[in-house]
Amino acid sequence: MPLSAPPERTPIHTRSVECRGYRRTDGLWDIEGHLVDTKSYAFANAFRGTIQPGEALHNMWLRLTVTDGLEIVAAEAATDDHPYDLCPAITPAYKKLEGLKIGPGFTRKVKSLLGGVQGCTHVTELVGPVATTAFQTIYPILARERGELPKGHGRSESSHRPGLLNTCHVYATDSEVVRRHWPDHYTGDRTTVDAEV
Numbered sequence: 001m002p003l004s005a006p007p008e009r010t011p012i013h014t015r016s017v018e019c020r021g022y023r024r025t026d027g028l029w030d031i032e033g034h035l036v037d038t039k040s041y042a043f044a045n046a047f048r049g050t051i052q053p054g055e056a057l058h059n060m061w062l063r064l065t066v067t068d069g070l071e072i073v074a075a076e077a078a079t080d081d082h083p084y085d086l087c088p089a090i091t092p093a094y095k096k097l098e099g100l101k102i103g104p105g106f107t108r109k110v111k112s113l114l115g116g117v118q119g120c121t122h123v124t125e126l127v128g129p130v131a132t133t134a135f136q137t138i139y140p141i142l143a144r145e146r147g148e149l150p151k152g153h154g155r156s157e158s159s160h161r162p163g164l165l166n167t168c169h170v171y172a173t174d175s176e177v178v179r180r181h182w183p184d185h186y187t188g189d190r191t192t193v194d195a196e197v
Contacts, residue, residue, distance in 0.1 A: 014040075015036070015037050016034075016038075017126065017129055019031065019129050019132075021136065027068075028065050029065065029068075030064075031131075031133050032063045033063075034059075034061050037056065037057045037059075038056055038057065039051070040053050040054075045057075047082075047083060047084050048083070056081040057081065057083055060078065060080070060122050061076075062075075062123055064131075068138060068142060070102040070138065072102070075096075076094065077091040077094035079123070090119055091123070097110070102131045106131060110124065110128075111124075139164070146160060162185065165178065174188035
């Protein structure tokens with residue numbers, strides 16, 4: 001269901017974030033994020049002159065190279081379009097992400113390393129979507145290869161504890177989805193599961 005119909009309005013600002021995940025031939029994964037900010041009107045900028053409608057105010061990239069276990073082994077940032085001449089000077093700071101593992105506490109660690117004056121607000125904002133994309137890229141492939149994901153709407157072929165458990169309300173261990181796909185890990189009403197077996 002889409003959002004409710006808004007009143008008449010005028011577009012002002014568009015932020016586009018696109019993330020892509022790639023499996024590399026060397027066994028690692030590249031996860032890339034691209035952020036672009038545009039305005040619907042022309043405005044003056046001391047560094048670039050007039051920025052035209054639809055012209056990128058911010059055009060920034062982030063690539064994280066990660067292992068199967070979501071450990072970051074390489075990090076690279078780039079700034080193509082920016083409002084100040086000093087903006088690109090901070091991109092080497094994103095190497096600080098190397099050695100971190102995407103998982104519990106990751107966001108807090110990123111903020112401590114790259115928050116505020118230690119980073120670029122916009123590149124740092126890309127870290128979250130890129131981290132989520134890493135999980136969305138890697139987990140389904142590895143889980144399928146291990147037989148942990150259900151085929152179609154059936155049950156998983158593996159009794160190994162799926163990494164998705166308790167990551168959102170759908171995958172709560174007492175949810176209908178877990179009961180259906182991973183009955184060995186279901187913690188709700190066992191009589192329903194036992195009756196179906």
